[in-house]
Amino acid sequence: MSAFTDWDILRNLLLAARWTVALSLIAFAGGALVGLLLTFMQISGRVVLVQMTRLYVELFQGTPLLMQLFLVFFGISLFGIDVSPWTAAALALTLFSSAYLTEIWRGCIESIPKGQWEASRCLGLNYVEVMYHIILPQALRIAIAPTVGFSVQIVKGTALASIIGFVELTKAGTMLNNATFEPFKVFGFVALIYFLLCYPLSVASRMLERKLHASG
Template sequence: MIEFSNYDILRNLLFATQWTILLSLAAFIGGTTVALTLTALRLTRNPTIQRIVKVYVELFQGTPLLMQMFLCFFGLSMLGYEISAWGAAILSLTFFTSAFLVEIWRGCIDTLPKGQWEASRCLGLSFLQTLRFIILPQAIRVATAPTVGFSVQVIKGTALASVIGFVELTKVGTMLNNATFEPFKIFTLVALIYFVLCYPLSLYSKHLEKKFNVSR
């Protein structure tokens, strides 16, 4: 049996952390892109489109992320689409992230007074001009803090990808535990690494919230 020194354990965990970060980034970028598109569609005020977006949001918010991952990974391969654990993890995390971001951003846009839209209309701005010059600049200020805050959920969500066999931080932790039988040490380290990733983001989100509150 191979002996693992503390150094070996830490080195392996840190190496795996790279994959956790990469998966989080991919999910966040994917989720943001999809959420932006859906938010823009929602704003067109077409009832059919709004219903579709609503169903999308409720579907992915109302089911466990793990089930979504299973469906993406096992479900798609049963339908004949080969998909890697990496692909399935990104896909399901994108669904998950976008469903929440659409709701967060909807709230941010809705907090802007209706008068902003009306004043823009009365000045002759088109819908897209209103969005670009009036609504988005204000909504982005309001939305930044909760969006950064939510990225913490995405990072923690990536841990579930270990279940479908994607080798990231949690998965390597499990593997090391199987080899060393030192669960307390290993999972404490794993948790600590997640904390180091997430805590600065939480702090940053709080900082942003304060900053924008003062200027309003």
């Protein structure tokens, strides 16, 4: 008979969920920084930068996140560098999220009518002034909702980090299941916690889309 009470199981899962949240925040922040740089590279108009960015985006969008985790975790060690599961998971999720955020933000910028670019140039504004005063404020309004919505994918993506030994919510659930032999109860709690993490983000995304009238 299991020595774990329901509260013991839930408490341990909540403790592990802290690492899920921490990893999600790091991946989102890192992905946003890299994605912002790549977005400006892609809209720069310079052929070399555009092609490099497209290759990067297609590489990370066209391969499974699980494979990326394996390549980062085992690949870097080939160079004699000891990589912890935490570092490998953070790096892989950062690269993964940056590729998708780049495409989201590029699409938002390019959705601004070309006439606004032309009108701004007619007023004598240079490229930086056009971007800062005209294009980016409108693109930001459009980008907020899909960016918040994509954060749900990052949270769910952290579950794959359990494969390389990172102890987050899913890994903790597996360990507790091995100790209690109650998979329905343990993974039911795991699913509930993921839902409580992701549902507010989904609601916030829909609310922001309606509030900012992004579709219009």
